[in-house]
Amino acid sequence: MNPMTADNLRSAFGGESQAHMRYLVWADKAEKDGFPNVGRLFKAISYAEQIHATGHFTAMKDESGDFSVTAGAGFGLGSTSENLQGAINGELFEVEQMYPAYIAVAELQGEKQAIRSMNFALEAEKLHAELYQEAKDAVDSGKDVDFNEVYVCPICGYTAANGAEDKCPICGAKKELFKKF
Amino acid sequence: MNPMTADNLRSAFGGESQAHMRYLVWADKAEKDGFPNVGRLFKAISYAEQIHATGHFTAMKDESGDFSVTAGAGFGLGSTSENLQGAINGELFEVEQMYPAYIAVAELQGEKQAIRSMNFALEAEKLHAELYQEAKDAVDSGKDVDFNEVYVCPICGYTAANGAEDKCPICGAKKELFKKF
Numbered sequence: 001m002n003p004m005t006a007d008n009l010r011s012a013f014g015g016e017s018q019a020h021m022r023y024l025v026w027a028d029k030a031e032k033d034g035f036p037n038v039g040r041l042f043k044a045i046s047y048a049e050q051i052h053a054t055g056h057f058t059a060m061k062d063e064s065g066d067f068s069v070t071a072g073a074g075f076g077l078g079s080t081s082e083n084l085q086g087a088i089n090g091e092l093f094e095v096e097q098m099y100p101a102y103i104a105v106a107e108l109q110g111e112k113q114a115i116r117s118m119n120f121a122l123e124a125e126k127l128h129a130e131l132y133q134e135a136k137d138a139v140d141s142g143k144d145v146d147f148n149e150v151y152v153c154p155i156c157g158y159t160a161a162n163g164a165e166d167k168c169p170i171c172g173a174k175k176e177l178f179k180k181f
Numbered sequence: 182m183n184p185m186t187a188d189n190l191r192s193a194f195g196g197e198s199q200a201h202m203r204y205l206v207w208a209d210k211a212e213k214d215g216f217p218n219v220g221r222l223f224k225a226i227s228y229a230e231q232i233h234a235t236g237h238f239t240a241m242k243d244e245s246g247d248f249s250v251t252a253g254a255g256f257g258l259g260s261t262s263e264n265l266q267g268a269i270n271g272e273l274f275e276v277e278q279m280y281p282a283y284i285a286v287a288e289l290q291g292e293k294q295a296i297r298s299m300n301f302a303l304e305a306e307k308l309h310a311e312l313y314q315e316a317k318d319a320v321d322s323g324k325d326v327d328f329n330e331v332y333v334c335p336i337c338g339y340t341a342a343n344g345a346e347d348k349c350p351i352c353g354a355k356k357e358l359f360k361k362f
């Protein structure tokens with residue numbers, strides 16, 4: 001694929017992914033404000049944006065099946081091993097670069113809610129990188145990974161695949177709140 | 182909120198929203214490749230990224246409830262009327278600026294799959310802008326909007342709230358495929 005069109009698809013994928021997410025948040029708000037049909041519209045269009053994002057994302061693989069233009073950046077659809085490596089790269093960037101930098105600025109500026117939200121993410125991403133690595137090791141030896149239940153804390157995103165603790169080790173929420181996959 | 186921290190939250194929101202979406206696509210691929218537990222892991226972590234994105238997005242409203250730093254860009258959590266205006270602005274940007282520019286480049290470069298995916302989005306966004314405007318007009322006059330069923334085409338994102346056509350007018354898919362909200 002031509003790099004300029006690949007760039008544009010990446011940008012459009014970013015816009016659609018963010019619209020998908022914004023509309024989910026605004027749907028909840030509309031319902032709380034007493035506008036259930038507006039909430040329904042936000043949810044429906046959020047789903048439409050998922051269709052668009054997925055279409056752009058999968059278009060980034062070219063007709064010969066070449067994934068090389070996008071695999072390094074973790075974009076586009078490769079083999080499951082490649083996709084796991086893309087996921088690991090993204091998580092490590094957030095753990096090693098993005099969140100430490102942003103949290104330092106938020107602390108400098110005394111932005112408490114931002115510090116809290118970004119610290120939750122930073123701690124969860126460390127676990128994500130480890131879990132994806134475990135999955136990639138299994139896939140690269142030709143096996144599925146041995147995770148039968150995965151728990152996620154709905155407050156901070158803590159993720160556990162090898163048995164969850166009784167209380168969230170990141171934010172302190174009770175295990176009963178965890179969402180099970 | 183300090184503009185530098187607001188910028189960082191916006192950037193982190195973008196990263197988390199895209200990770201959420203990538204992981205959903207990669208989950209399907211892992212299942213197709215015969216790795217159901219890897220698929221489960223991708224889905225669980227996709228949900229964790231939704232938690233992070235939502236946390237960053239709602240943190241963009243400062244402690245005094247001031248939304249002004251972010252409302253113009255359609256970021257952060259405002260009133261439902263403000264959120265609908267943010268949605269309309271985003272849709273119109275895509276319809277009037279982003280997709281026409283990207284599609285022109287894709288045509289110049291002969292990128293068929295990109296043209297198809299971006300044309301689907303362009304046509305659907307026109308409808309999204311209209312539906313959000315209808316919703317905003319209702320909310321601004323103190324009422325919920327009169328949409329009891331919203332249909333979305335899972336191929337192209339066509340969205341209909343005032344009765345769906347028998348065939349998707351954008352991509353030709355049959356109405357039976359539409360997802361109902």
Ligand code: FEO
Pocket residue numbers: 091094121124125128197200226229230233
């Ligand atoms: Fe695991 O990136 Fe929020």
Ligand code: FEO
Pocket residue numbers: 016019045048049052272275302305306309
């Ligand atoms: Fe894909 O923006 Fe309605």
